[in-house]
Amino acid sequence: MSYEPELVGGHVLLDLVNTVSWRLDPARRVDRIADPAARDVWLRAVGLPTGGDGLEEVRETAYGVLQPLAVGTEPENVEGLRELMVTAVARARIVQLSPLRWQADDAAGELALAAWRLLEGEDLSRLRQCQDDGCGWLFLDRSKNGSRRWCSSADCGNRARAKRHYARTHAR
Numbered sequence: 346m347s348y349e350p351e352l353v354g355g356h357v358l359l360d361l362v363n364t365v366s367w368r369l370d371p372a373r374r375v376d377r378i379a380d381p382a383a384r385d386v387w388l389r390a391v392g393l394p395t396g397g398d399g400l401e402e403v404r405e406t407a408y409g410v411l412q413p414l415a416v417g418t419e420p421e422n423v424e425g426l427r428e429l430m431v432t433a434v435a436r437a438r439i440v441q442l443s444p445l446r447w448q449a450d451d452a453a454g455e456l457a458l459a460a461w462r463l464l465e466g467e468d469l470s471r472l473r474q475c476q477d478d479g480c481g482w483l484f485l486d487r488s489k490n491g492s493r494r495w496c497s498s499a500d501c502g503n504r505a506r507a508k509r510h511y512a513r514t515h516a517r
Contacts, residue, residue, distance in 0.1 A: 347386070348377060348380075348382075348383040348386050348387070349386075350364075350377075350386065350387045350390040350391070351363070351496075351497065351500075352390065352391065353482070353484055353496050353497050354482070354483060354484045354485065354496075355484050355485035355487055356459070356463050356467065356485055357391050357393075357456065357459050358403075358407055358411075358456060358459045358460050358463050359411070359463075359483045359484055359485065360391060361387075361391075361400065361403065361404050361407065361456055361459075362404055362407055362408045362411060362412075362482075362483050363482040363483065363484075363496070364376065364377045364378045364387060364404065365377065365404070365408075365481075366480075366482075367479050367480065367481070368408075368480070368481030368482070369478065369479050369480065369481040370478070370479030370481075373479060376401075378400065378401075381396075384400065388452050393452040393455050393456070394451060394452055394455075395452070396452075397451040397452050397453060398453065399451070399452075399453030399454075400452060400453055400456065402429070402453070403429055403453050403456045403457055403460070404456075406422055406425045406426050406429055407426060407456075407460055408483075409421040409422045409425070409426075410422060410423055410426045411472065411483055412474060412481070412483060414469055414472055415472045415473055415474040415483050416474055426460060429457040429460065430457050430458070430460055430461045432454075432457070433447075433449050433453075433454040433455075433457035433458050433461075434447060434458070434461070436449060436450065436454055437449045437450075437454060437458060467485060468485075471485050471486045471487065471491065472484075472485060472486075473485070473486045473493060473494075475494075475495055475496035475501050476494045476495060476501075477495065477496070477501035480496055480501050482496035482501075483496075484496055
C-alpha cells in the first residue's frame, strides 16, 4: 500500500506537523515521512522540491510551538523556531517585493519560511487540535462559526460518532 498524504491542516506547515499519525497515542504513533520515498511523495503533494534533510527538525520544532497554541497553553522552544526561520530567511532570495515573498532553495527552508507566514498571516485563534484522544493533528478552523472539532470529519469525526452510537445502543 502506497502512502497518500492527507492535507487537512489548512496550511503546509500544519500538514507537515500532521505527517505523524496518532501523535498522542505512543502505541499507534507512525511517522509517515520516515521513509525517503514517502517523504518525496509528501513533498510532491505540497509542491516542494524532493530530497534534502531537515524536515523532521522543522516539523518537531513547529509542533512544540503550535500544539500548545492550539490547546491554549504556553508554547515550547519558540527560540528554536525563530532560529529556523532566521536561518531560512538568511539563505533565501527575494522573488517578489510587493508583497514581499522569499524563496528557499530546499524544502526545509521553504517550510521554515512557511512557519513565518503562518505566524505572521494567519488568525491563530483558529488553530485547533483534533479532538480525537489519540490523533493530535493540528488544523486551522476556517468554518464560519469556528466549530470544527476533527482533523477530518470522515476519519476522526466518523470514529467519534460511531463510538457515541455504540455507547448509546449498548447502554440500553
